[in-house]
Amino acid sequence: MPRNNLVAAIDIGTTKTVVLIGEIQADRKLNIIGLGERPSAGLRKGEILDMSAAKEVVHAAFADAEKTAGLHGKVRHAYLSLTGSHLEGRRYVGSTSVAATRVSREDIERAKNDAKRRKTADDRFVVHYVRQPFFLDGKPLANAENMVGKRLEVSYWTIDAARNRLEELLHIPNDMGVHADDLVVSSLASAAMVADDTMKRNGVLVVDIGGGVTDYALYYNGYVVQTGVIPVGGDHITNDLALGLRISREEAESIKIKFARAYIGADDEHATVFVSNAGSPIGGREFYKRSINLIVSARVDEIFQIIRERLGRFGEGDRVAAGAIITGGTALLNGLDLCAANALKLETVVGQNPDWVTEELSGPKYSTALGLLQYALGAGDGARRMPGAPAGIMGHIRKFLRL
Amino acid sequence: MLNQNRDSADTPADHWKNRLEQRTKRLPSSSDFTAKPGTAGSRRLWGARLRLALLASFFAGVMAIAAFAWRDLASEAARPVVAQERIAFKSDGVLSERWVRETLASEDGMPPVFDIKRRLESVAQVRSAEVRRMPDGTLEIRLYERRPVMRTVVRLPDGTTAPRLIAADGVIFDGINIGQLTFANLPVLDGLRHPPRAEANFDVIDGFSRVADFLDMAREKYPAIYRDWLKVSLRDYPGRPDAPGALFRVKPRLMAHSPDSAAIVEIVFSPTNFARELEGLARPEMAETIRQYMRAVDRSKFPAYRLDLSLVNWTDPRNPVPQLHLIPVSVPARQP
CATH class of the missing domain: 3.30.420 (Nucleotidyltransferase; domain 5)
Structure with missing residues (x-):
């Protein structure tokens, strides 16, 4: 503190x-x-x-x-968010024999230390050890202390990061006289706001689509079971629009915000939109909405297909009963939730911060x-x-x- | 989960907190700058304060004299004219005496006479205004208006769009008292690459005079061609006619001229050589050449073409009819 x-x-x-x-x-x-x-x-x-x-x-x-x-x-003092494709997550399991009949604090510490004893590479440091449930003789437990059993297991979802990237990031607050108290992976920080405990118990996927990358975190039974970063974000949608419609990035960004939709609707076929030139209110061009939405939906669909592929069987509907929550700046893209629901095969909503936030x-x-x-x-x-x-x-x- | 993350404290080995040393920069605090001046320093400080006070007094005096002189001058110039005063009004355009009265009207009648010229010239449609008070008290106002050569659409702050006109000098204006027909007959500005610069409260498109020359020549010398022009794109015109790759791209109306020439969805002119290109385009031989070409090609494969007149006729530069450069375009450049 x-x-x-x-x-x-x-x-x-x-x-x-x-x-x-x-x-x-x-x-x-x-x-x-x-x-x-x-x-x-x-x-x-x-x-x-x-x-x-x-x-x-x-x-x-x-x-x-x-x-x-x-x-x-x-x-x-500051807390910093951490993202980027240098982040990697792995699951490490530790185990120990219970010394007496009941599990003591010492047994728990031994199991935890066993899970954390894996060394990372010299150029990588651990950012998060996220504990998953204890297993006592195969039975999942939130707290194993004083429970009766013989073999105690505990696993950690461990997120590590490249040393150089961390040093670069820390240099920014340090240079203005601010100490970084902790680094938190973006998807976990976002999930703390948009997903409540019930959702996490039921299984929820939190996807934070930023400008350059997409972070995701999957919760099951109240624990983080998987995190990841995809080096594709909202800027790629802008870039695609700029190339596809042969317009400047500024114009493409404006189209994305004002008119784009992440799916193609029946009314897009002949509808057009008027776009001012070069950010100026003078003059302009018309574009077919279908062309815009085709470009946007292709990229958005790609992002969610990659996530689905990475989650594998963990991302299936019965394990993620609370569905997916989309957050980050790109979450405001019109129709993103429908596109995500279609690609992930999950009930999807755009995340809202708690109502105590004005x-x-x-x-x-x-x-x-x-x-x-x-x-x-x-x-x-x-x-x-x-x-x-x-x-x-x-x-x-x-x-x-x-x- | 946060409480679980706190386990990291038990595992010093690989955690970043235990392997990365933070070198927090020490920032100067206010105490670093406190100093106690000695006797000599104190004397210097008082001297500086005295000099500063004298300088401030001098400037205050100068400002008071200037303010007094300005008030005297302003009272001479600001003799208000009466709203009902007779106005002798003339204009070379479409603005009326009624519009002038409405524009100049204020709660206290007409504004001071010096302001009338400035206020009239602040309307983008007015190029210049001559304002005189005659000996009999009549206010003589003569307006020289901007003439529209193109039209465009602007996006208003509330998100709606509104038509606007562009004058030969590139100024964009509302088009007060200008009829719908005049609007409709003007070609549309398209593909403006650079935002206009603001000047005297209105927007000006840089380098537009060359575009106006081009449109004036087409309208005056080749009205049959000009009549069919729907849009003129400045997408490839950076404001200088001699810029590399500078072009005027004209999109004709649907069903222009004849079914053969209707296949031409875009005509490209050079900003430096459009006089010769227009002349060549207007020749009867050109229409015949286009007709023959269109009948020879497979129209089902390429239904739309771009006629590029900016390409130099290398085969015979003396030939007044340019060599035909009809380039198939896969997507029609115009929309119905």
């Missing part, structure tokens, strides 16, 4: 950087007091290509957030940053329990957002 109780959530995405500043009070309430948002620079597919440009943007967003919070140079931060593009604050609060998956907390939290947040 930071000494001064001020903590920043820094979500550095390919297209935008969001910084939230939270004040963690003594009774473990979260008060969001600052917001900074800037278009990112120097990143591609979630990884830093130009350190100076990336640093400049993050520092500016951080300064904006501090300014909104009425603080300057007071926030010295309208300004309710969009899916803020899920990751809000999730980071939840991690900072130490509540993690308990994010959905916030409304049950005393009404003071809502009051503070609303007070800030209605400046």
